[in-house]
Structure formats: structure tokens, C-alpha cells
Amino acid sequence: MAQIDVRAAVLRVDVAGRPPVSRLDLPPEDLGFAGARLGTADNATTGRFMGHNFVTEEVTATPETALEAMQKIVASGAKLVVTLADDETTVALADAAGEGVMVFNARARGDALRGEQCRANLFHTAPSRAMLADALAQFLVWKKWDEWFLIEGSHPGDKAMAGAYRRAATKFGAEIVEERVFEDTGGARATDSGLVQIQAQIPSFTQRAEDHDVVVAADETGLFAAYLPYHTWEPRPVAGSAGLRPMSWHPAMEMWGGTQFQSRFEKLANRPAREEDYQVWLALRAVGEAATRTGSAEMAVLRDYMLSDQFQLGAFKGQPLTWRDWDGQLRQPILLGSGPIVATVSPQAEYLHQVSQLDTLGIDRPETTCKIER
Numbered sequence: 458m459a460q461i462d463v464r465a466a467v468l469r470v471d472v473a474g475r476p477p478v479s480r481l482d483l484p485p486e487d488l489g490f491a492g493a494r495l496g497t498a499d500n501a502t503t504g505r506f507m508g509h510n511f512v513t514e515e516v517t518a519t520p521e522t523a524l525e526a527m528q529k530i531v532a533s534g535a536k537l538v539v540t541l542a543d544d545e546t547t548v549a550l551a552d553a554a555g556e557g558v559m560v561f562n563a564r565a566r567g568d569a570l571r572g573e574q575c576r577a578n579l580f581h582t583a584p585s586r587a588m589l590a591d592a593l594a595q596f597l598v599w600k601k602w603d604e605w606f607l608i609e610g611s612h613p614g615d616k617a618m619a620g621a622y623r624r625a626a627t628k629f630g631a632e633i634v635e636e637r638v639f640e641d642t643g644g645a646r647a648t649d650s651g652l653v654q655i656q657a658q659i660p661s662f663t664q665r666a667e668d669h670d671v672v673v674a675a676d677e678t679g680l681f682a683a684y685l686p687y688h689t690w691e692p693r694p695v696a697g698s699a700g701l702r703p704m705s706w707h708p709a710m711e712m713w714g715g716t717q718f719q720s721r722f723e724k725l726a727n728r729p730a731r732e733e734d735y736q737v738w739l740a741l742r743a744v745g746e747a748a749t750r751t752g753s754a755e756m757a758v759l760r761d762y763m764l765s766d767q768f769q770l771g772a773f774k775g776q777p778l779t780w781r782d783w784d785g786q787l788r789q790p791i792l793l794g795s796g797p798i799v800a801t802v803s804p805q806a807e808y809l810h811q812v813s814q815l816d817t818l819g820i821d822r823p824e825t826t827c828k829i830e831r
Contacts (some may be wrong), residue, residue: 492734496741592791592803706735
């Protein structure tokens with residue numbers, strides 16, 4: 458059997474900014490790269506018996522150097538690139554890579570990347586904002602918590618997430634009874650004076666809201682949502698960016714063989730897996746599965762197989778994952794995590810679909826604004 462070489466790269470674009478509210482959320486130095494190392498090792502487990510050699514390069518860049526880094530990766534001969542970048546940079550990187558390179562987005566959640574800004578060479582293992590919002594909405598409506606008090610931040614990502622929650626509320630029959638914007642006025646919050654200010658500010662901010670079942674927070678920036686539980690004026694559960702959170706992966710996930718994934722990752726990285734790690738792992742495992750099934754490292758062959766009805770990826774979520782051929786999004790269940798546990802997994806059983814129940818999460822084929830044929 459002839460040996461084939463599958464060369465990939467993971468390009469992480471780091472942005473300097475405000476540190477997270479909690480030091481527990483400080484990003485590890487190997488964020489995403491640890492997932493790549495596990496994915497490459499998993500691919501090699503099967504590949505060594507088939508003459509397949511998997512090599513993954515790890516590259517860091519800034520927004521200013523990202524395009525140059527992508528050009529160097531492509532010039533080196535890699536035809537598979539996993540990116541960890543924001544929405545705008547992700548699109549620019551896909552364009553810079555060119556048609557002969559498959560780009561896997563493992564961070565950016567923008568719905569426009571799967572819609573009007575979609576690219577033929579761009580695939581998404583990161584769930585979209587619409588998928589996350591729909592996953593949470595299904596559970597809240599199932600609980601009959603269908604009157605929401607929506608609080609959004611003042612940054613563009615916060616507003617985009619709030620838009621996804623409005624869409625999900627309409628889609629699943631919830632009502633947003635009131636909306637408020639939490640303005641970012643700067644200042645340190647994780648300080649003695651900051652905590653005193655929060656304890657007075659959050660109750661005052663949430664006072665006299667319309668009657669509601671749950672507070673839904675849209676705070677991608679990480680400014681205020683973590684302080685909502687136990688500080689709201691009315692004693693209500695919090696969901697969204699704090700409290701009950703929709704996510705692609707959770708460090709306590711144990712169902713469907715998840716313990717095996719967690720233990721192998723922790724042995725490799727000496728820490729729990731984060732969403733970025735899992736999403737990078739998904740990208741490399743999808744490539745590895747396609748290479749194993751087709752016996753090829755040719756991009757056109759791998760792409761066509763991944764988009765076909767034959768492709769299935771086992772990913773410790775209770776059912777095989779597949780790709781949406783209309784927007785390049787990987788279908789996947791969404792975990793709803795609360796502190797140290799996974800509270801539930803969406804899609805909820807009551808929500809059915811004529812093709813795939815996973816297509817109840819996010820933008821379905823009739824709704825897509827992506828006009829590119831893959």
C-alpha cells in the first residue's frame with residue numbers, strides 16, 4: 458500500500474485585549490493546539506496501519522500578521538488549515554488560502570460566515586450563534602420558561618448573539634418580554650471596589666423588568682454576564698452567556714464515551730479540554746476519517762467525501778456528525794452546561810425534522826443565504 462502524507466496546519470490568531478473576569482478563564486498557552494495534537498495522534502492510530510502519515514504544524518499570529526502566516530503555510534505545501542480567529546479574519550484567511558486549500562473554522566461563530574459571506578473552501582466545526590441560541594431555546598421552551606428578559610452587551614459580538622436569541626425565540630415560540638443593553642463603561646470589575654459596585658449595580662440594572670421566567674444574557678465579550686446569577690433583582694435563573702450555557706464541549710462531559718476523550722486529552726495536555734480544543738480536534742478527525750475511507754490526500758477527494766451521505770464522524774455526542782453541504786457547517790448536538798455538569802443536550806427529543814434532527818439547530822437549507830455550490 459502506497460504511503461500518503463496528509464499535511465495540515467493550525468493557525469491561531471491571538472488578539473490582545475481585556476483579560477477575562479475570572480482567572481479560571483485565562484486561555485492556556487496551548488489552546489487549540491492541544492486539540493490538534495490529540496487529533497493528529499488519533500489519526501495516526503489508524504493511519505499507521507494504512508500507510509497514512511499525518512503531520513500538523515502549529516502557527517500563532519496576530520490580526521496584523523495572520524494573512525502573511527497563511528501565505529507561508531500554503532507556500533509550505535499544506536492544503537488543510539484549521540483557523541482560530543474572529544469572523545472578519547476568518548473570511549480574509551479563507552480568501553488568502555485560495556480554492557485549492559480547505560480551511561476549517563474552529564472559533565468564529567458568525568452566522569454571516571455560513572450565509573452571505575460563505576466561501577466554497579471554508580468549513581465550520583465551531584457551532585454558529587444560531588445553533589447555540591436554538592439549542593438553548595429548545596430547552597427553555599420545553600421547560601415552559603418561555604418569557605425571557607434579554608440583556609445584551611454593547612459590543613458587536615454581543616449584539617449579534619442577541620439577534621440570534623431573538624430569532625430563536627420567534628422560531629420556537631418564546632417571548633422576549635423586555636430587552637436591556639448593558640453598556641461597557643470600562644474599568645476593572647474583578648477588584649474590591651469593582652465587586653462592591655457590581656453588588657449594587659446589577660440589582661439596580663435589572664429592577665422593574667417585566668415579569669419573566671428566565672434572564673437570557675448575550676455577552677460574548679465576557680463583561681457582565683458572569684455577575685448576573687445571584688445579583689438580579691428578581692430571583693430568576695440565568696442562561697446564555699452565564700448560568701446555563703450552550704457550548705460545543707464541556708470538561709465534565711462523560712456520556713457516549715466522553716470520559717475516554719477527556720482522559721486522553723488530560724493525559725496529553727495536563728488540563729481539561731476547552732471548546733477550541735474540541736473544535737480543532739473535530740476538524741482534524743474529519744480529515745483523518747475522510748483520508749482513511751478514501752485512501753487519498755487530495756483535497757477534492759476529501760471534500761467530496763466529507764460532503765457525501767457516506768461521511769460520518771464519531772465525536773462522543775451520541776450520534777454521528779455530518780456536514781451541511783449548503784453552508785459547510787458541521788452538524789452537531791450542543792451541550793447545555795451549568796457549572797460542573799452537563800444539564801442537558803440539544804436538540805431536545807420533541808423537536809423533529811424531515812432530514813436530520815440536528816438541522817433543528819441553526820440555519821436550515823430553505824433559510825440559507827449562502828449562494829456558493831461546493
